[in-house]
């Protein structure tokens with residue numbers, strides 16, 4: 542979880558607080574107090590958060606186990622240096638010293654999330670090596686015993702990234718390849734640890750898109766056809782980048798829901814927004830489409846329902862398909878009332894316009 546909202550949502554769904562790994566740079570005092578009471582795993586992003594947790598722990602007179610988020614150069618990924626403490630500059634070790642000076646805090650975990658849609662398993666090999674090296678340094682220099690290392694997520698889903706011309710099957714590593722890179726390195730790097738009779742740190746992963754991306758599809762309908770001045774065929778759909786944010790960087794698979802006659806032709810698929818950038822696919826071969834024909838986009842399960850926008854259009858319902866084709870609506874479509882229920886019109890603006 543990375544925010545107050547996500548923490549509360551997980552708790553509301555029945556996830557016990559002590560099973561929540563709480564990341565994110567913006568944790569309010571209120572949610573931190575709550576998370577500390579529930580023994581959630583707190584992953585600290587910056588020193589001000591560290592001071593706040595220390596203050597709360599002191600007020601509660603409680604020993605609080607924490608982890609710190611780390612950033613570093615794996616040599617394979619662009620460092621996400623805005624999150625956590627940097628290892629190379631010494632900032633991360635400084636944070637460890639600061640924690641060791643505290644009466645109420647105990648460092649028990651290390652976290653890092655090195656990026657997303659990572660196509661190179663060696664990035665994880667490097668990540669685990671660097672984190673284990675840092676873990677050894679901490680245990681040599683302080684009394685802390687690091688119980689777990691959390692390597693975040695970033696494993697690619699089977700979508701086509703724009704700009705990569707090989708099909709996903711040829712460029713996306715299998716989960717086994719990722720696992721081998723991570724586990725072989727962890728075993729190697731903790732070998733001495735084991736020889737000294739210590740426990741191997743628990744390995745935590747926070748896989749997102751690789752797990753949920755293929756759990757969802759988007760069904761859209763054709764609302765019109767047109768010819769662009771350069772001769773290409775264009776089709777306007779009733780769903781655009783407002784509900785399919787990932788269309789900006791994936792070439793989502795797109796298929797008609799029933800067999801269609803006619804010769805396939807290069808087609809641009811636009812959404813319904815009044816913006817030029819509302820392009821669902823910039824070039825895809827499709828047969829002629831009529832108004833009302835339906836097209837399915839897949840895989841769209843990662844981040845679209847969390848990043849979609851109420852912009853120009855209402856957002857549609859979400860339907861869950863169960864075994865044997867049974868369906869349930871799990872989120873209702875929006876309507877005017879959904880939107881206006883949160884709005885407050887100041888009293889003086891409610892007065893009718895004076896008549897001329």
Ligand SMILES: Cc1ncc(COP(=O)(O)O)c(C=O)c1O
Pocket residue numbers: 543564565654656657658693694695696747748749750751843
């Ligand atoms: C801290 C953290 N862990 C895990 C993830 C999941 O990432 P992915 O979907 O790339 O696996 C995210 C996503 O932003 C994240 O911020």
